[in-house]
Amino acid sequence: MPAGSPVIEDAPRRAAVQLDGVTKKFGGSVALHEAWLKIPSGEFMTLLGPSGCGKTTLLNLVAGFLDTDGGEIFIDGTLVTETPAHKREIGIVFQNYALFPHMDVAKNIGYGLRMRGVPKAEIARRVEQALALVKLTGYADRRPRQLSGGQQQRVALARALVIRPKVLLLDEPFSALDKNLRGSMQVELKEIQRELGVTTIFVTHDQGEALSMSDRIAVMSAGRIRQIATPDEIYRRPADRFVASFVGDVNVLKARLGSRQSSEAVATVGGIPVIVPAGPLNDVASGAAIDLFVRPEHIQLAPAGEAGTLRGTVSTHIFQGGHVDVYVEAPALSRDRILVRLPGVDAITRWPVGGQVGLRFGTTDLTAFPVEGDPA
Amino acid sequence: MTRRPFLGWFVSPAGLVALGLAAALAAVFQYSLRAYIPGSLDVGGFTLGNFADLLKPIYGSAFLQTVALCFETAVITLLLGYPLAYALVRTRNKALKSVILIIAVTPLFLGEVVRTYSWMIVLGNNGFINSVLMGLGLIQKPVQFMFTSFGVVVALVHVTLPVMVIMLAAALSHIDRDYEKAAESLGAGPIRAFLTVTLPLSMPGIIAGVTTAFAWTFSAFATPQLIGGGRVNTISTLVYQLGFASFNFPFAATLSVAGLALTLVVLALLKRVMRPLEKLGEH
Ligand SMILES: Nc1ncnc2c1ncn2[C@@H]1O[C@H](COP(=O)(O)OP(=O)(O)OP(=O)(O)O)[C@@H](O)[C@H]1O
Ligand SMILES: [Mg+2]
Numbered sequence: 001m002p003a004g005s006p007v008i009e010d011a012p013r014r015a016a017v018q019l020d021g022v023t024k025k026f027g028g029s030v031a032l033h034e035a036w037l038k039i040p041s042g043e044f045m046t047l048l049g050p051s052g053c054g055k056t057t058l059l060n061l062v063a064g065f066l067d068t069d070g071g072e073i074f075i076d077g078t079l080v081t082e083t084p085a086h087k088r089e090i091g092i093v094f095q096n097y098a099l100f101p102h103m104d105v106a107k108n109i110g111y112g113l114r115m116r117g118v119p120k121a122e123i124a125r126r127v128e129q130a131l132a133l134v135k136l137t138g139y140a141d142r143r144p145r146q147l148s149g150g151q152q153q154r155v156a157l158a159r160a161l162v163i164r165p166k167v168l169l170l171d172e173p174f175s176a177l178d179k180n181l182r183g184s185m186q187v188e189l190k191e192i193q194r195e196l197g198v199t200t201i202f203v204t205h206d207q208g209e210a211l212s213m214s215d216r217i218a219v220m221s222a223g224r225i226r227q228i229a230t231p232d233e234i235y236r237r238p239a240d241r242f243v244a245s246f247v248g249d250v251n252v253l254k255a256r257l258g259s260r261q262s263s264e265a266v267a268t269v270g271g272i273p274v275i276v277p278a279g280p281l282n283d284v285a286s287g288a289a290i291d292l293f294v295r296p297e298h299i300q301l302a303p304a305g306e307a308g309t310l311r312g313t314v315s316t317h318i319f320q321g322g323h324v325d326v327y328v329e330a331p332a333l334s335r336d337r338i339l340v341r342l343p344g345v346d347a348i349t350r351w352p353v354g355g356q357v358g359l360r361f362g363t364t365d366l367t368a369f370p371v372e373g374d375p376a
Numbered sequence: 377m378t379r380r381p382f383l384g385w386f387v388s389p390a391g392l393v394a395l396g397l398a399a400a401l402a403a404v405f406q407y408s409l410r411a412y413i414p415g416s417l418d419v420g421g422f423t424l425g426n427f428a429d430l431l432k433p434i435y436g437s438a439f440l441q442t443v444a445l446c447f448e449t450a451v452i453t454l455l456l457g458y459p460l461a462y463a464l465v466r467t468r469n470k471a472l473k474s475v476i477l478i479i480a481v482t483p484l485f486l487g488e489v490v491r492t493y494s495w496m497i498v499l500g501n502n503g504f505i506n507s508v509l510m511g512l513g514l515i516q517k518p519v520q521f522m523f524t525s526f527g528v529v530v531a532l533v534h535v536t537l538p539v540m541v542i543m544l545a546a547a548l549s550h551i552d553r554d555y556e557k558a559a560e561s562l563g564a565g566p567i568r569a570f571l572t573v574t575l576p577l578s579m580p581g582i583i584a585g586v587t588t589a590f591a592w593t594f595s596a597f598a599t600p601q602l603i604g605g606g607r608v609n610t611i612s613t614l615v616y617q618l619g620f621a622s623f624n625f626p627f628a629a630t631l632s633v634a635g636l637a638l639t640l641v642v643l644a645l646l647k648r649v650m651r652p653l654e655k656l657g658e659h
Pocket of ligand 1: 030
């Protein structure tokens with residue numbers, strides 16, 4: 001692409017899916033507010049957010065099941081805002097799978113190919129391939145009701161993929177599966193997605209699922225996209241309070257803003273200076289109260305009174321198998337108990353309940369936001 | 377076996393009704409084998425002569441006409457009822473839902489006789505339709521609707537429509553909207569999605585609706601009698617004429633028995649014909 005030609009550079013053709021300010025209203029309420037999203041070809045993009053934040057609405061807009069109330073949608077560089085669902089070449093896996101109950105597995109998977117007038121022999125061959133892809137060879141003659149939930153899930157995936165869709169959409173596909181099965185299906189979906197290189201939009205409200213599977217995550221809340229970034233960035237550099245508290249566990253501590261450089265600022269918590277990104281604090285005056293967000297694994301415990309630590313009292317341990325969650329009371333820092341995540345079981349004996357401890361914060365991966373209720 | 381302590385109580389009223397029905401049927405069957413004594417309400421000895429009389433052309437054509445009437449009514453009711461039921465189940469528009477319910481269900485609350493009289497008013501030579509058509513200058517003299525099988529079918533469709541819509545709506549409401557969405561996402565236009573997914577899945581409802589409409593029209597009396605005016609002969613109207621105009625109870629009974637047998641045969645055939653269709657929607 002030639003440099004210095006902004007028109008071409010801004011052209012949508014580089015993205016497999018692009019939303020330009022897409023808005024959707026139901027009656028008076030806005031279900032999706034000016035969503036801007038650009039998904040490069042082959043990316044695994046997750047829409048993450050609490051119930052009712054507009055994830056399914058966004059998916060339905062891309063699929064063509066809903067009409068937009070503003071903005072444009074592009075798929076593979078083509079404007080599809082007015083294109084009906086059946087001409088968008090999209091594969092969808094529904095939460096309840098929606099396998100056709102009156103067709104066997106082979107007929108279900110071959111449905112999209114029959115609609116495209118693919119010759120019979122080729123349909124048979126591609127259905128067989130698709131069955132192998134989802135490890136269901138030999139199940140062609142079963143009816144959907146004769147399959148387990150996980151198997152139905154695979155058939156639904158095969159049915160969506162066999163048409164070689166431009167985009168694969170999945171709306172909370174694993175929510176009906178038990179925990180173990182969900183784990184193995186996550187791995188399998190990710191493998192298949194990588195193998196085929198199919199652009200994927202995956203909807204979930206499970207942040208663990210989002211963090212483990214996605215190339216990038218779009219965190220949504222109340223009809224708005226709050227941040228679009230890699231899982232690592234979402235976790236370590238959340239753009240706002242909502243993202244910081246929705247993704248992963250986090251402690252909110254009382255702090256004060258000190259000096260500010262270009263991209264970093266110094267904040268003090270209990271008199272100890274820490275470095276935070278300056279971006280979210282642009283409108284905050286020096287010396288004002290701010291909230292410091294600290295992940296539980298970014299706090300270490302030390303003997304009480306050690307230099308550079310803040311004092312607290314251990315109130316509970318919770319053994320989690322691979323790690324121990326220690327809750328520490330420190331009323332000067334936070335109204336809530338502070339969660340500290342420590343590897344190794346010896347933490348339980350080392351930091352007994354009721355004992356005084358020193359809290360030490362890591363120097364990286366801290367973020368701070370204006371106190372709740374403040375504008376900006 | 378689980379114990380079902382109330383089963384006996386629940387079943388006994390139905391049992392009593394069945395008993396009464398069986399007794400009545402036995403009486404009718406008995407009458408059908410008796411000789412007719414003209415001018416008398418008494419009946420003669422046992423004979424098979426009545427059944428031999430069934431072979432007269434007038435009865436054969438009445439049978440055929442009845443079956444044709446039932447068939448036309450069932451098919452037209454299905455064609456009218458399906459879109460109504462579909463809209464009823466799928467629309468989010470509350471007003472539209474109410475309108476459909478009113479159209480579809482109110483006929484149930486009017487008796488068959490009242491409904492039939494209203495159709496006589498609508499279909500008559502000076503009735504609503506003819507007045508409008510003549511008023512618009514589209515026709516010079518009234519079109520004959522009354523005393524034709526067309527008029528009878530129109531009124532019978534009105535009678536069977538509520539049950540058809542209710543049965544189809546029940547079947548359609550069990551079909552998840554996601555099936556259609558899945559079909560569309562896989563490249564089926566709305567019509568193909570309907571034909572390949574919704575229609576086959578609603579087949580059980582279609583079969584139930586058509587069978588019920590068929591059986592119902594077969595036994596309809598007031599509508600063919602009043603609108604047909606004696607010129608549209610069905611088994612029911614002939615039974616009435618024989619029994620209550622000629623007082624030929626034995627032959628009326630014979631015709632009833634034959635009608636019942638025919639209903640069963642036709643329903644069995646219908647089931648046979650529909651079996652491959654039923655397979656389409658099998659889960
Ligand atoms: N067809 C509809 N009519 C009216 N309001 C709707 C409709 N569909 C969704 N909404 C509203 O739009 C908002 C977003 O809904 P959406 O289904 O997109 O949420 P979601 O993020 O998928 O939630 P969940 O995780 O519970 O599935 C909600 O407030 C919902 O009530
Ligand atoms: Mg949803």
